[in-house]
Amino acid sequence: MPECCDPDDYQSVFSGRFARRQTKRYQRRGLTPAAQGIADFVASRGIERATVLEIGGGVGQLQVELLRRGASHVTNLEISQNYEAEAARLLDEAGMTDQVTRRFLDIAQAPDEVEPADVVVLHRVVCCYPDYAALLTSAAGHARKAMAYSHPAANAINRAQFGTENLYRWFTRNDFRVFIHPPQGMVRTAESEGMTVAFRRHARDWDVVGLVR
Numbered sequence: 001m002p003e004c005c006d007p008d009d010y011q012s013v014f015s016g017r018f019a020r021r022q023t024k025r026y027q028r029r030g031l032t033p034a035a036q037g038i039a040d041f042v043a044s045r046g047i048e049r050a051t052v053l054e055i056g057g058g059v060g061q062l063q064v065e066l067l068r069r070g071a072s073h074v075t076n077l078e079i080s081q082n083y084e085a086e087a088a089r090l091l092d093e094a095g096m097t098d099q100v101t102r103r104f105l106d107i108a109q110a111p112d113e114v115e116p117a118d119v120v121v122l123h124r125v126v127c128c129y130p131d132y133a134a135l136l137t138s139a140a141g142h143a144r145k146a147m148a149y150s151h152p153a154a155n156a157i158n159r160a161q162f163g164t165e166n167l168y169r170w171f172t173r174n175d176f177r178v179f180i181h182p183p184q185g186m187v188r189t190a191e192s193e194g195m196t197v198a199f200r201r202h203a204r205d206w207d208v209v210g211l212v213r
């Protein structure tokens with residue numbers, strides 16, 4: 001892996017504490033509005049018996065919802081290994097352990113090691129990865145029917161917040177960075193893999209894009 005994507009950086013940022021916070025938030029308040037947008041779009045395209053590939057799924061709250069709505073199986077790809085205890089607990093409580101395969105793999109680096117799926121989702125992931133073109137090319141290339149991703153809206157508030165976060169990491173000698181990638185560039189990348197935009201939703205500070213093949 002290039003220096004920009006050192007798994008140790010992801011391990012330190014996406015820690016067990018981060019995982020527990022995500023689970024607690026989900027159990028108290030359900031999906032975030034952006035994640036809800038992804039679930040709504042995917043369901044509108046027909047999720048019944050579909051296979052799902054979730055890239056950077058964290059503890060797996062979105063995939064639990066997609067399975068509830070009728071998906072047959074989810075493969076989750078992660079770089080951080082710190083989500084596993086929380087993910088296992090969520091799946092156990094939902095009775096869905098057998099429907100999810102969890103792997104540690106960066107699809108942008110190893111696209112050939114991942115099977116295609118009917119639906120590919122990435123929620124709050126592209127902003128944690130420097131090379132959006134490589135990530136979304138691989139993601140779209142694995143989507144048989146539909147793909148949806150969320151990204152931070154390219155506005156002044158998000159730019160200030162992401163800039164401050166990166167400055168803090170630079171001061172604390174952590175090489176992990178967050179990114180506000182160009183929205184049109186991301187869409188063009190997915191389009192170049194044969195997909196067409198079919199859905200857009202603005203949800204608080206996040207934008208959701210849904211595409212179909």
Ligand SMILES: C[S@@+](CC[C@H](N)C(=O)[O-])C[C@H]1O[C@@H](n2cnc3c(N)ncnc32)[C@H](O)[C@@H]1O
Nearest residue numbers: 014056057058077078079080106123124125129
């Ligand atoms: C902000 S977290 C979001 C986790 C989850 N989707 C959520 O919304 O709670 C971003 C996650 O994406 C993962 N990630 C980033 N790039 C990835 C890649 N190329 N392959 C797999 N996981 C990736 C990171 O490890 C991290 O866990």
